[in-house]
Amino acid sequence: MGCRLFNLCEYETYKLVRIRSVKLGTLKWTLNGVILMFICFMMLWNKEYQEYDLITSSVTTKVKGVAHTNIPYIGEVVWDVVDYSGHSPERNSFFVATNVIVTKNQKQDKCPEIPPWGLCKAHMDCEKGFSDQHSHGVQTGSCVKYDILRKTCEISAWCPVESQKRPPRPALLASAENFTVLIKNNIRFPAFNYIRRNILPEMKDSDLKGCIYHQFTNPYCPIFRLGDVVHEAKEKFSDMAVEGGVIGIQINWDCDLNRFFHSCLPKYSFRRLDEKESNQTLYPGLSFRFARYFTMNGVEQRTLFKVYGIRFDVMVFGKAGKFSIIQLIIYIGSTLSYYALTNVFIDWLIGTKCYSKKANQNYSEKFESVHDQQECLLCISFVDEEQLRVVKKSQKKSLQETNPIFLHRWKNTLTGKRFLIVIQKRGQTMTPPVQIGQWSELKADGILSAKHSDVSAGTPLQEKPRSGYLDWCHCGVCHHSTSLHEQLCCRQSKGRCISTCSLFHVLVLNHSTLETALLYETPLAEQHEEDQLRHEAYAQYIKWRFGEKTPMDAVPVIPSCCLWRIRDQYPSPDGKYSGFKFH
Numbered sequence: 001m002g003c004r005l006f007n008l009c010e011y012e013t014y015k016l017v018r019i020r021s022v023k024l025g026t027l028k029w030t031l032n033g034v035i036l037m038f039i040c041f042m043m044l045w046n047k048e049y050q051e052y053d054l055i056t057s058s059v060t061t062k063v064k065g066v067a068h069t070n071i072p073y074i075g076e077v078v079w080d081v082v083d084y085s086g087h088s089p090e091r092n093s094f095f096v097a098t099n100v101i102v103t104k105n106q107k108q109d110k111c112p113e114i115p116p117w118g119l120c121k122a123h124m125d126c127e128k129g130f131s132d133q134h135s136h137g138v139q140t141g142s143c144v145k146y147d148i149l150r151k152t153c154e155i156s157a158w159c160p161v162e163s164q165k166r167p168p169r170p171a172l173l174a175s176a177e178n179f180t181v182l183i184k185n186n187i188r189f190p191a192f193n194y195i196r197r198n199i200l201p202e203m204k205d206s207d208l209k210g211c212i213y214h215q216f217t218n219p220y221c222p223i224f225r226l227g228d229v230v231h232e233a234k235e236k237f238s239d240m241a242v243e244g245g246v247i248g249i250q251i252n253w254d255c256d257l258n259r260f261f262h263s264c265l266p267k268y269s270f271r272r273l274d275e276k277e278s279n280q281t282l283y284p285g286l287s288f289r290f291a292r293y294f295t296m297n298g299v300e301q302r303t304l305f306k307v308y309g310i311r312f313d314v315m316v317f318g319k320a321g322k323f324s325i326i327q328l329i330i331y332i333g334s335t336l337s338y339y340a341l342t343n344v345f346i347d348w349l350i351g352t353k354c355y356s357k358k359a360n361q362n363y364s365e366k367f368e369s370v371h372d373q374q375e376c377l378l379c380i381s382f383v384d385e386e387q388l389r390v391v392k393k394s395q396k397k398s399l400q401e402t403n404p405i406f407l408h409r410w411k412n413t414l415t416g417k418r419f420l421i422v423i424q425k426r427g428q429t430m431t432p433p434v435q436i437g438q439w440s441e442l443k444a445d446g447i448l449s450a451k452h453s454d455v456s457a458g459t460p461l462q463e464k465p466r467s468g469y470l471d472w473c474h475c476g477v478c479h480h481s482t483s484l485h486e487q488l489c490c491r492q493s494k495g496r497c498i499s500t501c502s503l504f505h506v507l508v509l510n511h512s513t514l515e516t517a518l519l520y521e522t523p524l525a526e527q528h529e530e531d532q533l534r535h536e537a538y539a540q541y542i543k544w545r546f547g548e549k550t551p552m553d554a555v556p557v558i559p560s561c562c563l564w565r566i567r568d569q570y571p572s573p574d575g576k577y578s579g580f581k582f583h
């Protein structure tokens with residue numbers, strides 16, 4: 001019993017329909033083949049069979065080169081690495097100066113402000129102690145001559161104030177494009193404990209000394225000419241040198257650490273990182289100021305440099321992959337669902353009317369439709385009413401009182417007339433011999449199963465009511481029943497019971513009639529049991545009162561009086577009856 005609870009002893013599985021078709025079979029395997037090829041291709045292309053680790057790396061740089069330049073008011077200057085390669089606060093970058101504005105011999109003094117700031121006409125326009133973020137110094141409160149046309153407020157500042165606003169063009173240090181930089185990049189893949197650097201193990205010292213990186217001819221040389229770097233970033237060095245900018249040097253390591261396909265080489269690429277259109281950004285380029293201080297005649301002085309230059313940021317990306325059986329299994333598992341696409345497609349195909357028509361096959365049987373709640377219609381025939389009633393099975397009312405949903409006018413034509421002929425021929429005989437040809441038509445094929453047996457005539461007729469008063473019985477013969485759908489009388493109004501008429505005995509109860517009907521189906525059977533005769537009697541009654549087919553395929557119901565009359569005649573040996581069963 002516990003087994004039934006919670007469906008513990010049950011297992012549901014799918015029922016499959018196998019369609020024998022060369023076309024569909026070929027289609028299935030073709031689609032599966034295509035899917036398999038796609039999966040294999042994606043696996044090899046994306047190396048899905050590998051497990052991956054991300055890179056950790058460090059970068060150091062060393063810039064080399066000397067520039068010779070002629071700076072206005074200063075003269076010829078030779079710049080070496082200390083001069084032009086400022087220290088950049090970021091770790092993986094270096095800066096190279098390409099242009100400069102020099103203001104020499106500044107000292108603490110009073111001098112006019114640089115237009116357009118601090119323009120004035122009289123002393124009252126200048127405020128003593130005033131300064132803002134554009135000021136080069138603090139105003140003294142007097143208005144002094146700046147040049148022939150303009151006057152500006154006097155300021156206390158490092159004088160003379162830096163006057164040049166725009167960087168020189170062409171850039172003073174444009175020859176920096178010939179500088180070289182050595183980039184050393186050490187990488188590590190922690191998961192595989194793999195260490196490497198961009199100076200490859202097979203490189204010799206002599207190889208390194210002379211080499212310069214080139215995209216095609218020398219792609220693994222770690223020494224780069226700055227002009228080439230800017231060029232590969234699709235920029236012109238001489239233009240970029242004027243205002244400066246930021247160039248990214250990307251090192252990409254895509255390593256395959258499998259034994260047979262081992263490869264782990266750096267791939268360099270370059271691009272400009274800052275906004276390149278000078279007129280589109282308010283503060284273009286890259287510049288900063290620094291000063292060199294010295295003392296002349298006991299007065300501290302300085303030389304101010306405004307330096308423009310290019311910052312090179314070295315960025316390292318990469319991952320390493322190694323074959324992993326677990327990754328392979330996970331990948332295969334994740335691709336299995338693709339095969340369902342074949343089923344989806346073929347199911348769709350055979351579902352289309354076009355294909356079903358072509359294949360002369362209706363595949364709609366593939367789908368079994370089940371209604372949620374089966375509606376049970378019952379058919380009732382009253383002897384005092386001409387029409388057959390179709391009623392819905394009710395849970396509240398007795399069948400006798402259930403209102404019909406449909407009335408069917410029915411006349412038992414051919415078979416009915418033949419009954420009458422038989423009755424007339426046999427006169428008042430209660431048990432007329434039956435002719436096979438006539439009675440066989442009474443057999444209700446398939447309504448109730450029957451087997452043959454040879455049983456002597458039934459018990460004597462009992463027409464007394466079996467119980468006291470029943471409010472739903474009008475013939476007085478019906479039996480008491482607690483089941484609502486057994487509470488059915490043969491009549492609608494008070495009167496004689498149909499089971500007491502002679503035709504009932506001839507057509508339904510007569511032993512020879514039933515025997516003949518059973519023999520008609522299996523002519524050589526010798527014996528018929530009581531059960532078979534009883535079931536045949538039910539069938540005969542239904543045939544008589546309802547005809548071949550009930551309206552709306554409703555289930556015919558035998559009234560209680562007739563049911564028990566038949567049961568009395570052909571009783572069950574153990575006194576048990578299965579009762580009324582719905583489909």
Ligand code: ZN
Pocket residue numbers: 472473474475476477478488489490491561
């Ligand atoms: Zn009755």
Ligand code: ZN
Pocket residue numbers: 475476477478489490491496497498499559561562
């Ligand atoms: Zn009755």
